[in-house]
Amino acid sequence: MTFVRGISRKLHHVMQMDDSLLILPFMQDPSNLGEILQDALNHYYLVEKLFVKQCALAEANTEFMAEYERLNDMEESKQIHAFPKSEEDWRLIAKDFEEKWNFPHALGAVDGKHVRIIPPANSGSFYFNYKGYHSLVLLGIVNANYEFILVDFGGNGRISDGGVLEYTEFYRRLISNKLNVPKHATCEDLPFVFIGDEAFSLRENFMKPFRQKNLTEDRRVYNYFLSRARRVVENAFGILSARFRIFHTAISLKPDNIDAVVMACCVLHNFLRRKCASSYITAADLEGSTTEDNPLVGLRIGHNRNCSLDPKSVREMFVSYFRVTSTT
Structure with missing residues (x-):
């Protein structure tokens, strides 16, 4: 209080x-x-x-x-923005994704948005993004309950594709295996993964959908379940911008102050989501209508580097899993 x-x-x-x-x-x-x-x-x-x-x-x-x-x-405060620290914490998140969105072993849905700003004096095109305005990038990882478990803010708008993830401390810990992600799968030998859209690169621990061109039926089913689970992060950003109207205008503050405002809004979002969800989030929010006029623009789908066979084989494991479960 x-x-x-x-x-x-x-x-x-x-x-x-x-x-x-x-x-x-x-x-x-x-x-x-x-x-x-x-x-x-x-x-x-x-x-x-x-x-x-x-x-x-x-x-x-x-x-x-x-x-x-x-x-x-305070224990209550820790729960509002607690980042998973143990395998058990990650397993609880994965359990929620499987029970609510039918996607197994998902550790979080990842997405990035451009927050419109008035650039500092003499900054040139440093903050200029592919949409033609100045911005800072807000990267979020969301659990199955529309809550942010990680927020990274401050990347300049020129980093407008999936490469924004590679500039974060989260990514450095992910590739160095320092996140305590569960190593032993229990569901059809599927690994634990994060999920995102086409803007991100495919990795052994990061799944994204197949391109729409020449999709097989099995891959179409996989895309459906992944997109359904990944929708929570789109809805979370939609709710955030709908409730905190400062995102509907270019923020004219010093970069450090912009950082404080945006991070405070994300913390408030989690707090209100847990303490008074019925008045904070409406049925329309959960159906995704708030994302239609969302002023936070997504990352550009770039020309991602070709991945090795391992990430592709992991994705095919998920394809096989959904082929079996969708027919039973």
């Missing part, structure tokens, strides 16, 4: 609202926190002097992050 009340006071100062409008309803009924924050953000975007208030909201989010770090020793 401490960090929620802290950001509420800051928002009150920014919007010149009555403090009771934000704090008292939450104290009376914590379940409607999502509605309170949503109303506050809606009001914030209806007032005048958007740029000034945008900066003030950045300060509010920065304050939230500071408050959140001070609570980091």
Whole structure:
């Protein structure tokens, strides 16, 4: 409650609202926190002097992050943004994916989005992306419950294809086998993998769909199940941008402050998803309608390097698995 009340006071100062409008309803009924924050953000975007208030909201989010770090020793706080640290943690995520989305041994759905910014002075084309505007790249890994288990933000917009993954600490740990990913499969000898779209490179531990050209029926079935499971990350980004309207405009702040705002929004997303899911996420969000007008643009499908036979053979293992399970 401490960090929620802290950001509420800051928002009150920014919007010149009555403090009771934000704090008292939450104290009376914590379940409607999502509605309170949503109303506050809606009001914030209806007032005048958007740029000034945008900066003030950045300060509010920065304050939230500071408050959140001070609570980091609390077990409840750890659960909001906890990254899996053991094989058991990863197995629990994989179990959720199999039970909810029928994709076995999935450790997370990966995607990246461009966050529109006003570039710093004298930055030239450093942040200029393939869509024709300046951006920073937000890479997210999402579990089966639409929660971010990892967020990496700050890659410049010029890195506009799957290569953005290779610049992250997550990727360095993945290829060096330092993520404690389970090594012993239990389901048709399938390995544990992350899943993504065509923008990423195929690896032994990272699956993506086949190209649409000349698809066999078995590969079409595999694409269906992978895309169905991977949709959670698309929906998570759609929900994030629909609830936090700062993503609907070019953010005009210093890069460090942009980082604080975006990371705070992702933490708030996880918090609201767990604490008041019914008011934070609607049926339309889960059906994917929020992704249709999502201002966060996806990564470009690039010319990925040819992979070795091992990743291809792993993908064919999943093809065989779905061929069997879809006919039984």
